Amino acid sequence: MSEATPEIKKGLVGVYADVSTVSKVMPETNSLTYRGYAVQDLCENCSFEEVAYLLWNGELPNRDQLADFKAAEAAEREISPALHRVIKDFPHSAHPMDAIRTAVSFMGMEDPENADVSEAATRRKAIRLLAKIPTAIAAAHRASKGLDPVMPDPSQSFGENFFNLVFGKVPQPEVLKAFDVSLILYAEHTFNASTYTARLVTSTGADIHGAITAGIAALKGPLHGGANEAVMHMLKEIGGPDQAEEWLSTRFDHKALVMGFGHRVYKNGDSRVPTMTKYAEKMAEVVGDRRWMETSRVLATKMLKEKNIHPNLDFPAGPAYYLMGFDIPLFTPIFVASRITGWAAHVIEQAADNRLIRPLSHYTGPEQRPVPPMDQR
Numbered sequence: 436m437s438e439a440t441p442e443i444k445k446g447l448v449g450v451y452a453d454v455s456t457v458s459k460v461m462p463e464t465n466s467l468t469y470r471g472y473a474v475q476d477l478c479e480n481c482s483f484e485e486v487a488y489l490l491w492n493g494e495l496p497n498r499d500q501l502a503d504f505k506a507a508e509a510a511e512r513e514i515s516p517a518l519h520r521v522i523k524d525f526p527h528s529a530h531p532m533d534a535i536r537t538a539v540s541f542m543g544m545e546d547p548e549n550a551d552v553s554e555a556a557t558r559r560k561a562i563r564l565l566a567k568i569p570t571a572i573a574a575a576h577r578a579s580k581g582l583d584p585v586m587p588d589p590s591q592s593f594g595e596n597f598f599n600l601v602f603g604k605v606p607q608p609e610v611l612k613a614f615d616v617s618l619i620l621y622a623e624h625t626f627n628a629s630t631y632t633a634r635l636v637t638s639t640g641a642d643i644h645g646a647i648t649a650g651i652a653a654l655k656g657p658l659h660g661g662a663n664e665a666v667m668h669m670l671k672e673i674g675g676p677d678q679a680e681e682w683l684s685t686r687f688d689h690k691a692l693v694m695g696f697g698h699r700v701y702k703n704g705d706s707r708v709p710t711m712t713k714y715a716e717k718m719a720e721v722v723g724d725r726r727w728m729e730t731s732r733v734l735a736t737k738m739l740k741e742k743n744i745h746p747n748l749d750f751p752a753g754p755a756y757y758l759m760g761f762d763i764p765l766f767t768p769i770f771v772a773s774r775i776t777g778w779a780a781h782v783i784e785q786a787a788d789n790r791l792i793r794p795l796s797h798y799t800g801p802e803q804r805p806v807p808p809m810d811q812r
């Protein structure tokens with residue numbers, strides 16, 4: 436006897452899985468707030484470190500609180516000699532997302548409070564993750580090119596330190612500001628796939644390193660964080676604005692996805708895109724190369740006109756990072772370096788009012804049957 440099919444929300448579209456006080460997306464007004472502050476406002480008035488503090492503590496820091504927070508992060512940037520050795524042994528062909536996923540898992544095994552899932556220990560581990568993730572990303576990237584790691588500099592801001600770890604130098608203030616803005620925009624976005632993954636792992640009582648390792652695995656996918664890399668590969672394949680219309684028409688003919696467009700929640704535009712586009716344009720001016728932004732403009736215009744689909748944050752972030760000088764495989768790891776803030780806020784929130792996350796599946800396979808003997812299979 437077949438049972439009635441329950442209503443299935445494929446992809447959990449439109450399902451409210453829990454309450455949260457971390458951030459709010461309002462698709463009807465294209466807006467996004469972190470703890471009640473509009474993300475555009477945070478981008479123009481705050482540093483990434485202030486936003487990280489806000490996400491973890493619910494309020495913006497005062498001067499002393501910010502100084503303490505920055506000092507705590509800066510003090511934890513070094514990774515162990517053992518992790519440096521493991522990173523050196525990673526296959527040079529490894530994708531940096533696989534490298535940072537493995538490095539975070541390793542950090543969990545080394546962490547002195549690994550098994551302590553109390554809120555106080557989780558907060559201390561979150562700071563260590565925020566501080567060490569850039570060091571591990573950059574060390575793996577440099578090792579893949581046969582270069583020695585650059586040691587973290589505790590006197591530098593989070594953004595300065597990131598550039599220094601990757602390139603061995605710090606860029607001009609306009610570049611640092613655009614990078615900081617991208618980190619703020621990438622920091623948090625409600626129950627997206629990687630955040631929900633981190634919450635699900637946390638709901639089993641597992642530790643934050645496990646939750647973040649799983650979050651990184653989810654973020655790598657091209658339908659999620661991997662899109663910022665895919666966007667830049669696409670722009671390079673197109674080559675320039677003159678080829679963009681024809682390239683897109685061929686894409687439409689094949690009914691293929693166009694990376695950096697569409698969003699599960701925003702259907703009338705991603706609230707983060709105007710701010711990131713403004714700073715990507717600034718990068719194009721600084722570098723003196725308008726090709727990628729011009730190509731992007733042609734694509735966005737045609738996508739909207741013919742498909743009514745808007746770009747998402749990955750669309751301007753991809754060329755912005757490229758213009759800052761980052762290799763394409765580093766784009767999604769940069770997203771990790773930022774999103775650790777949102778993930779950790781959700782891990783803390785989930786653990787504070789936990790119930791094991793365990794949905795149901797509606798079985799559609801064969802009816803129950805006896806196991807046939809081997810000679811009858």
Ligand code: COA
Nearest residue numbers: 657658659662691692693694695696697698699744747749
């Ligand atoms: N390119 C071409 N068509 C797209 C598209 C894109 N980037 N995004 C959505 N569509 C189409 C879908 O194919 C679908 O068409 P159909 O009705 O003919 O089947 C229609 O638009 C509606 O899609 P929707 O149901 O709203 O998508 P979703 O919510 O399941 O998926 C994404 C959302 C983000 C996974 C999807 O837009 C996508 O794959 N985008 C490209 C990857 C990307 O940029 N990801 C980063 C997200 S921040």
